Amino acid sequence: MIIRRATAADAASIWTIFRAVIAPGDTYSFTAATTERDAVAYFLGPGITSFVAEDEGRIIGMYKLIPNRIGRGSHVANASFMVDPSAHGRGVGRALGEHCLQEALQQGYEAMQFNFVVSTNTAGIALWKKLGFEIVGTLPKAFEHATLGKVDAYVMHRFLR
Protein backbone atom coordinates (compact mmCIF):
# COMPACT_ATOMS: atom_id res chain seq x y z
CA MET A 1 0.00 0.00 0.00
CA ILE A 2 1.23 3.45 -0.84
CA ILE A 3 -0.19 6.79 0.24
CA ARG A 4 0.07 9.55 -2.33
CA ARG A 5 -1.53 12.88 -3.21
CA ALA A 6 -5.01 12.55 -4.66
CA THR A 7 -5.55 13.86 -8.18
CA ALA A 8 -8.57 14.56 -10.37
CA ALA A 9 -8.04 11.11 -11.88
CA ASP A 10 -9.02 9.59 -8.51
CA ALA A 11 -12.48 11.19 -8.55
CA ALA A 12 -14.40 8.06 -9.56
CA SER A 13 -12.69 5.94 -6.89
CA ILE A 14 -13.29 8.62 -4.28
CA TRP A 15 -16.97 8.73 -5.15
CA THR A 16 -17.27 4.92 -4.95
CA ILE A 17 -15.73 4.85 -1.46
CA PHE A 18 -17.63 7.94 -0.34
CA ARG A 19 -20.97 6.35 -1.26
CA ALA A 20 -20.10 3.09 0.49
CA VAL A 21 -18.96 4.90 3.65
CA ILE A 22 -22.00 7.16 4.03
CA ALA A 23 -24.57 4.50 3.05
CA PRO A 24 -25.07 3.06 6.57
CA GLY A 25 -25.67 6.56 8.00
CA ASP A 26 -23.60 5.82 11.07
CA THR A 27 -20.49 8.02 10.86
CA TYR A 28 -20.88 11.03 8.54
CA SER A 29 -23.48 13.80 8.34
CA PHE A 30 -23.86 13.30 4.59
CA THR A 31 -27.13 11.69 3.59
CA ALA A 32 -27.84 9.43 0.61
CA ALA A 33 -28.94 12.58 -1.25
CA THR A 34 -25.31 13.73 -1.53
CA THR A 35 -24.32 14.15 -5.17
CA GLU A 36 -21.15 12.90 -6.83
CA ARG A 37 -20.22 16.51 -7.50
CA ASP A 38 -20.45 17.45 -3.80
CA ALA A 39 -18.60 14.32 -2.72
CA VAL A 40 -15.73 14.89 -5.12
CA ALA A 41 -15.56 18.59 -4.19
CA TYR A 42 -15.36 17.58 -0.51
CA PHE A 43 -12.06 15.83 -1.20
CA LEU A 44 -10.73 17.57 -4.31
CA GLY A 45 -12.11 21.11 -4.06
CA PRO A 46 -9.91 24.22 -4.14
CA GLY A 47 -7.58 24.68 -1.17
CA ILE A 48 -8.03 21.09 0.02
CA THR A 49 -5.06 18.78 0.46
CA SER A 50 -6.06 15.16 -0.08
CA PHE A 51 -4.26 11.85 -0.13
CA VAL A 52 -5.31 8.37 -1.23
CA ALA A 53 -4.19 4.93 -0.11
CA GLU A 54 -3.52 2.77 -3.14
CA ASP A 55 -3.05 -0.99 -3.03
CA GLU A 56 -1.95 -2.74 -6.21
CA GLY A 57 -3.46 0.03 -8.29
CA ARG A 58 -6.75 0.18 -6.39
CA ILE A 59 -7.78 3.13 -4.21
CA ILE A 60 -8.89 1.78 -0.81
CA GLY A 61 -9.12 4.95 1.26
CA MET A 62 -8.51 8.67 1.39
CA TYR A 63 -8.22 11.65 3.67
CA LYS A 64 -8.43 15.39 3.39
CA LEU A 65 -6.48 17.93 5.42
CA ILE A 66 -7.66 21.53 5.83
CA PRO A 67 -7.41 24.36 8.37
CA ASN A 68 -10.17 23.84 10.93
CA ARG A 69 -10.93 27.55 10.88
CA ILE A 70 -9.78 30.58 8.95
CA GLY A 71 -7.44 33.29 10.21
CA ARG A 72 -7.02 33.28 13.98
CA GLY A 73 -7.92 29.59 14.17
CA SER A 74 -5.96 28.38 11.16
CA HIS A 75 -3.07 26.92 13.19
CA VAL A 76 -5.35 23.97 14.02
CA ALA A 77 -5.86 21.37 11.30
CA ASN A 78 -8.97 19.39 10.55
CA ALA A 79 -9.05 16.09 8.69
CA SER A 80 -11.60 13.60 7.38
CA PHE A 81 -10.96 9.96 6.59
CA MET A 82 -12.79 7.32 4.59
CA VAL A 83 -11.76 3.70 4.04
CA ASP A 84 -13.36 1.31 1.58
CA PRO A 85 -15.49 -0.97 3.80
CA SER A 86 -14.14 -4.01 1.92
CA ALA A 87 -10.61 -3.05 3.07
CA HIS A 88 -11.46 -2.75 6.78
CA GLY A 89 -9.24 -4.54 9.29
CA ARG A 90 -6.05 -4.07 7.28
CA GLY A 91 -4.74 -1.00 9.06
CA VAL A 92 -5.64 1.41 6.27
CA GLY A 93 -7.26 3.90 8.65
CA ARG A 94 -4.30 3.83 10.97
CA ALA A 95 -1.81 4.28 8.10
CA LEU A 96 -3.83 7.22 6.76
CA GLY A 97 -4.10 8.74 10.24
CA GLU A 98 -0.36 8.53 10.86
CA HIS A 99 0.37 9.95 7.43
CA CYS A 100 -2.06 12.79 8.04
CA LEU A 101 -0.50 13.74 11.38
CA GLN A 102 2.93 13.82 9.75
CA GLU A 103 1.64 15.85 6.83
CA ALA A 104 -0.07 18.34 9.16
CA LEU A 105 3.14 18.78 11.13
CA GLN A 106 5.08 19.40 7.92
CA GLN A 107 2.51 21.96 6.83
CA GLY A 108 3.12 23.85 10.08
CA TYR A 109 -0.09 23.10 11.95
CA GLU A 110 0.15 23.00 15.74
CA ALA A 111 -2.79 20.75 16.52
CA MET A 112 -5.49 18.65 14.89
CA GLN A 113 -9.17 18.68 15.73
CA PHE A 114 -12.01 16.43 14.65
CA ASN A 115 -15.28 18.29 15.06
CA PHE A 116 -17.81 15.50 14.86
CA VAL A 117 -16.82 11.95 15.78
CA VAL A 118 -20.01 9.95 16.25
CA SER A 119 -20.00 8.50 19.77
CA THR A 120 -21.14 5.07 18.59
CA ASN A 121 -18.21 4.80 16.15
CA THR A 122 -16.17 2.87 18.68
CA ALA A 123 -13.58 1.62 16.18
CA GLY A 124 -12.90 5.16 15.00
CA ILE A 125 -12.68 6.56 18.51
CA ALA A 126 -10.33 3.76 19.59
CA LEU A 127 -8.07 4.47 16.62
CA TRP A 128 -7.92 8.22 17.32
CA LYS A 129 -7.14 7.58 20.97
CA LYS A 130 -4.29 5.26 19.93
CA LEU A 131 -3.01 8.07 17.75
CA GLY A 132 -2.94 10.48 20.68
CA PHE A 133 -6.30 12.22 20.40
CA GLU A 134 -8.53 12.90 23.35
CA ILE A 135 -12.16 13.83 23.64
CA VAL A 136 -12.38 17.56 24.46
CA GLY A 137 -16.10 18.02 23.92
CA THR A 138 -19.38 16.11 23.83
CA LEU A 139 -22.20 17.36 21.58
CA PRO A 140 -25.41 15.93 23.00
CA LYS A 141 -27.67 14.11 20.54
CA ALA A 142 -25.97 15.94 17.68
CA PHE A 143 -25.98 13.08 15.15
CA GLU A 144 -29.06 11.47 13.63
CA HIS A 145 -27.85 7.89 13.41
CA ALA A 146 -29.70 5.88 10.75
CA THR A 147 -30.61 3.03 13.10
CA LEU A 148 -29.97 4.33 16.65
CA GLY A 149 -31.62 7.75 16.38
CA LYS A 150 -30.01 10.82 17.94
CA VAL A 151 -26.64 10.03 19.50
CA ASP A 152 -23.84 12.19 20.89
CA ALA A 153 -20.85 13.29 18.85
CA TYR A 154 -17.39 14.07 20.18
CA VAL A 155 -14.86 16.76 19.48
CA MET A 156 -11.39 15.15 19.50
CA HIS A 157 -8.07 16.94 19.64
CA ARG A 158 -4.36 16.50 19.88
CA PHE A 159 -1.38 18.78 19.69
CA LEU A 160 1.10 17.75 17.02
CA ARG A 161 4.31 18.16 19.05
Next chain:
Amino acid sequence: MIIRRATAADAASIWTIFRAVIAPGDTYSFTAATTERDAVAYFLGPGITSFVAEDEGRIIGMYKLIPNRIGRGSHVANASFMVDPSAHGRGVGRALGEHCLQEALQQGYEAMQFNFVVSTNTAGIALWKKLGFEIVGTLPKAFEHATLGKVDAYVMHRFLR
Protein backbone atom coordinates in the same frame (compact mmCIF):
# COMPACT_ATOMS: atom_id res chain seq x y z
CA MET B 1 -35.13 48.96 18.79
CA ILE B 2 -36.67 46.53 16.35
CA ILE B 3 -35.26 43.25 15.09
CA ARG B 4 -36.10 42.42 11.49
CA ARG B 5 -34.87 40.28 8.62
CA ALA B 6 -31.68 41.57 7.04
CA THR B 7 -31.83 42.52 3.36
CA ALA B 8 -29.27 43.35 0.69
CA ALA B 9 -29.87 47.03 1.53
CA ASP B 10 -28.24 46.40 4.94
CA ALA B 11 -24.93 45.31 3.40
CA ALA B 12 -23.05 48.57 4.04
CA SER B 13 -24.15 48.69 7.70
CA ILE B 14 -23.28 45.03 8.16
CA TRP B 15 -19.80 45.65 6.76
CA THR B 16 -19.26 48.66 9.04
CA ILE B 17 -20.17 46.65 12.15
CA PHE B 18 -18.29 43.58 10.96
CA ARG B 19 -15.06 45.59 10.55
CA ALA B 20 -15.44 47.22 13.96
CA VAL B 21 -16.12 43.88 15.67
CA ILE B 22 -13.19 41.99 14.17
CA ALA B 23 -10.67 44.86 14.45
CA PRO B 24 -9.50 44.06 18.02
CA GLY B 25 -8.85 40.41 17.07
CA ASP B 26 -10.34 39.16 20.31
CA THR B 27 -13.55 37.31 19.42
CA TYR B 28 -13.72 36.19 15.79
CA SER B 29 -11.35 34.15 13.60
CA PHE B 30 -11.60 36.73 10.80
CA THR B 31 -8.45 38.79 10.36
CA ALA B 32 -8.16 42.38 9.13
CA ALA B 33 -7.55 40.90 5.66
CA THR B 34 -11.25 39.92 5.41
CA THR B 35 -12.87 41.60 2.41
CA GLU B 36 -16.21 43.40 2.34
CA ARG B 37 -17.42 40.77 -0.10
CA ASP B 38 -16.61 37.90 2.29
CA ALA B 39 -18.07 39.76 5.27
CA VAL B 40 -21.34 40.49 3.51
CA ALA B 41 -21.54 36.92 2.18
CA TYR B 42 -21.06 35.66 5.74
CA PHE B 43 -24.34 37.30 6.75
CA LEU B 44 -26.27 37.56 3.49
CA GLY B 45 -25.05 34.59 1.42
CA PRO B 46 -27.41 31.96 -0.02
CA GLY B 47 -29.20 29.76 2.49
CA ILE B 48 -28.37 32.05 5.42
CA THR B 49 -31.10 33.54 7.61
CA SER B 50 -29.99 36.89 9.05
CA PHE B 51 -31.61 39.52 11.22
CA VAL B 52 -30.57 43.06 12.13
CA ALA B 53 -31.30 45.19 15.17
CA GLU B 54 -32.37 48.66 14.08
CA ASP B 55 -32.60 51.64 16.38
CA GLU B 56 -34.13 54.84 15.00
CA GLY B 57 -33.15 53.84 11.49
CA ARG B 58 -29.60 52.81 12.37
CA ILE B 59 -28.37 49.19 12.28
CA ILE B 60 -26.63 48.43 15.59
CA GLY B 61 -26.20 44.66 15.42
CA MET B 62 -26.99 41.50 13.52
CA TYR B 63 -27.04 37.75 13.71
CA LYS B 64 -27.09 34.84 11.31
CA LEU B 65 -28.79 31.49 11.83
CA ILE B 66 -27.76 28.39 9.91
CA PRO B 67 -27.72 24.61 10.38
CA ASN B 68 -24.55 23.72 12.26
CA ARG B 69 -23.99 20.75 9.99
CA ILE B 70 -25.63 19.29 6.89
CA GLY B 71 -27.85 16.23 6.77
CA ARG B 72 -27.62 14.08 9.88
CA GLY B 73 -26.50 17.05 11.99
CA SER B 74 -28.90 19.64 10.58
CA HIS B 75 -31.30 19.52 13.54
CA VAL B 76 -28.76 21.60 15.49
CA ALA B 77 -28.58 25.31 14.71
CA ASN B 78 -25.53 27.52 14.70
CA ALA B 79 -25.61 31.30 15.06
CA SER B 80 -23.18 34.23 14.99
CA PHE B 81 -23.76 37.63 16.54
CA MET B 82 -22.15 41.03 16.11
CA VAL B 83 -23.06 44.26 17.91
CA ASP B 84 -21.78 47.71 17.01
CA PRO B 85 -19.19 48.44 19.72
CA SER B 86 -20.67 51.93 20.16
CA ALA B 87 -23.98 50.29 21.16
CA HIS B 88 -22.54 47.99 23.82
CA GLY B 89 -24.19 47.90 27.24
CA ARG B 90 -27.69 48.48 25.92
CA GLY B 91 -28.85 44.88 25.84
CA VAL B 92 -28.58 44.53 22.07
CA GLY B 93 -26.70 41.22 22.28
CA ARG B 94 -29.22 39.80 24.70
CA ALA B 95 -32.18 40.92 22.56
CA LEU B 96 -30.60 39.39 19.46
CA GLY B 97 -29.81 36.19 21.36
CA GLU B 98 -33.37 35.79 22.63
CA HIS B 99 -34.75 36.55 19.17
CA CYS B 100 -32.43 34.00 17.62
CA LEU B 101 -33.43 31.24 20.05
CA GLN B 102 -37.08 31.90 19.28
CA GLU B 103 -36.43 31.97 15.55
CA ALA B 104 -34.48 28.70 15.72
CA LEU B 105 -37.33 27.04 17.59
CA GLN B 106 -39.82 28.25 14.99
CA GLN B 107 -37.62 26.90 12.22
CA GLY B 108 -37.75 23.48 13.86
CA TYR B 109 -34.23 23.20 15.24
CA GLU B 110 -33.81 21.11 18.38
CA ALA B 111 -30.67 22.68 19.79
CA MET B 112 -28.19 25.49 19.21
CA GLN B 113 -24.42 25.17 19.24
CA PHE B 114 -21.69 27.79 19.16
CA ASN B 115 -18.50 26.20 17.87
CA PHE B 116 -15.92 28.75 18.86
CA VAL B 117 -16.52 31.08 21.79
CA VAL B 118 -13.19 32.63 22.75
CA SER B 119 -12.52 31.83 26.41
CA THR B 120 -11.40 35.38 27.22
CA ASN B 121 -14.69 36.82 25.92
CA THR B 122 -16.16 36.87 29.41
CA ALA B 123 -19.07 39.17 28.54
CA GLY B 124 -20.14 36.91 25.69
CA ILE B 125 -19.82 33.75 27.77
CA ALA B 126 -21.80 35.30 30.62
CA LEU B 127 -24.58 36.27 28.22
CA TRP B 128 -24.81 32.81 26.67
CA LYS B 129 -24.91 31.19 30.11
CA LYS B 130 -27.76 33.53 31.10
CA LEU B 131 -29.55 32.40 27.96
CA GLY B 132 -29.24 28.75 28.95
CA PHE B 133 -26.10 27.66 27.16
CA GLU B 134 -23.42 25.56 28.77
CA ILE B 135 -19.86 24.82 27.84
CA VAL B 136 -19.70 21.32 26.34
CA GLY B 137 -16.16 21.45 25.00
CA THR B 138 -12.85 23.23 25.45
CA LEU B 139 -10.53 23.63 22.46
CA PRO B 140 -7.04 24.18 23.85
CA LYS B 141 -5.13 27.20 22.49
CA ALA B 142 -7.42 27.22 19.47
CA PHE B 143 -7.68 31.01 19.06
CA GLU B 144 -4.83 33.34 18.22
CA HIS B 145 -5.85 36.37 20.29
CA ALA B 146 -4.37 39.63 18.98
CA THR B 147 -2.92 40.67 22.33
CA LEU B 148 -3.03 37.56 24.55
CA GLY B 149 -1.64 34.99 22.10
CA LYS B 150 -3.11 31.50 21.90
CA VAL B 151 -6.11 31.07 24.18
CA ASP B 152 -8.75 28.36 24.56
CA ALA B 153 -12.09 28.46 22.80
CA TYR B 154 -15.31 26.88 24.03
CA VAL B 155 -18.06 24.93 22.38
CA MET B 156 -21.38 26.05 23.91
CA HIS B 157 -24.73 24.33 23.56
CA ARG B 158 -28.32 24.34 24.63
CA PHE B 159 -31.41 22.42 23.70
CA LEU B 160 -34.25 24.65 22.57
CA ARG B 161 -37.06 22.98 24.51
